[in-house]
Amino acid sequence: MLMVDGLTCRFGTKTAVDNASFSIAPGAFVGVIGRSGAGKSTLLRLINRLAEPSDGRIVFQGQDVTALSGRELRQWRARSAMIFQQFNLIDRLDVLTNVLMGRLAEVPSWRSLVQLWPERDKALAMSALDQFDMASYAAQRADQLSGGQQQRVAIARALVQQPDIVLADEPIASLDPRNTKIVMDALLRINKHFGITVLCNLHSLDLARSYCDRLIGMSAGRIVFDGAPSELTEQIARDLYDLEANEVLGGEHVMPPPVSVPGLVGTVAA
Numbered sequence: 586m587l588m589v590d591g592l593t594c595r596f597g598t599k600t601a602v603d604n605a606s607f608s609i610a611p612g613a614f615v616g617v618i619g620r621s622g623a624g625k626s627t628l629l630r631l632i633n634r635l636a637e638p639s640d641g642r643i644v645f646q647g648q649d650v651t652a653l654s655g656r657e658l659r660q661w662r663a664r665s666a667m668i669f670q671q672f673n674l675i676d677r678l679d680v681l682t683n684v685l686m687g688r689l690a691e692v693p694s695w696r697s698l699v700q701l702w703p704e705r706d707k708a709l710a711m712s713a714l715d716q717f718d719m720a721s722y723a724a725q726r727a728d729q730l731s732g733g734q735q736q737r738v739a740i741a742r743a744l745v746q747q748p749d750i751v752l753a754d755e756p757i758a759s760l761d762p763r764n765t766k767i768v769m770d771a772l773l774r775i776n777k778h779f780g781i782t783v784l785c786n787l788h789s790l791d792l793a794r795s796y797c798d799r800l801i802g803m804s805a806g807r808i809v810f811d812g813a814p815s816e817l818t819e820q821i822a823r824d825l826y827d828l829e830a831n832e833v834l835g836g837e838h839v840m841p842p843p844v845s846v847p848g849l850v851g852t853v854a855a
């Protein structure tokens with residue numbers, strides 16, 4: 586069980602996350618939704634301890650994550666694997682080595698420096714790539730892959746960390762619709778097949794509704810909704826997304842008024 590209690594993060598006078606409290610049961614697929622700047626990324630980064638809380642506590646299976654340092658903190662970061670919008674692979678390294686980077690917390694640093702990975706870790710990495718149909722790319726440089734392929738490698742890297750929870754920060758924001766589905770399906774597999782808890786920031790409400798068992802809605806750093814997708818009414822969604830509502834809810838786009846261009850007959854859209 587992950588428990589977040591009164592979690593707050595201030596950057597100067599800006600409160601990015603404001604007194605957030607919730608618990609997540611093992612095996613859940615939870616979506617964090619809300620408009621841009623609501624505090625979704627900061628929330629995930631706090632849980633992974635990439636950002637420092639100003640107040641509040643994070644407790645995982647009885648262990649106070651907020652108090653960890655040194656080796657214990659490194660271990661927590663491995664157990665709460667992050668997946669980023671921009672994939673964060675090492676471009677010049679091959680795919681297999683990128684996945685093996687997920688084993689860094691378990692391998693003595695001298696071995697990783699000279700690329701002497703244990704055979705069982707290599708087998709684990711190949712099997713993780715195979716889960717997402719990426720095994721045939723093992724020897725290819727990461728920067729030769731498409732965005733969707735790179736994200737699948739990043740998900741394989743997260744899987745070999747053998748995490749308790751995967752924290753995915755807008756994992757499909759840079760992808761086209763086809764790759765969006767492939768990557769969301771890969772996360773669903775992480776969750777349903779491997780039983781790993783997934784906490785995923787999503788801008789798209791449609792995707793959040795289709796893939797998540799539960800949604801946490803954030804607005805101006807605060808949690809303003811926490812419930813099943815079926816409980817998220819159109820009105821709550823509109824309040825949550827404010828000016829972005831039409832775009833996110835797939836309604837009519839508000840087109841800017843036509844702009845007159847001197848010298849041209851008629852008008853063009855801005």
Ligand SMILES: Nc1ncnc2c1ncn2[C@@H]1O[C@H](COP(=O)(O)OP(=O)(O)OP(=O)(O)O)[C@@H](O)[C@H]1O
Nearest residue numbers: 596599600601619620621622623624625626627628
């Ligand atoms: N390191 C930082 N220093 C100062 N302000 C920050 C920092 N990180 C985030 N913020 C501010 O905190 C607020 C929440 O940002 P955050 O990135 O968590 O929101 P978000 O919901 O993930 O938005 P987006 O979807 O656009 O990434 C924003 O106003 C942002 O400008």
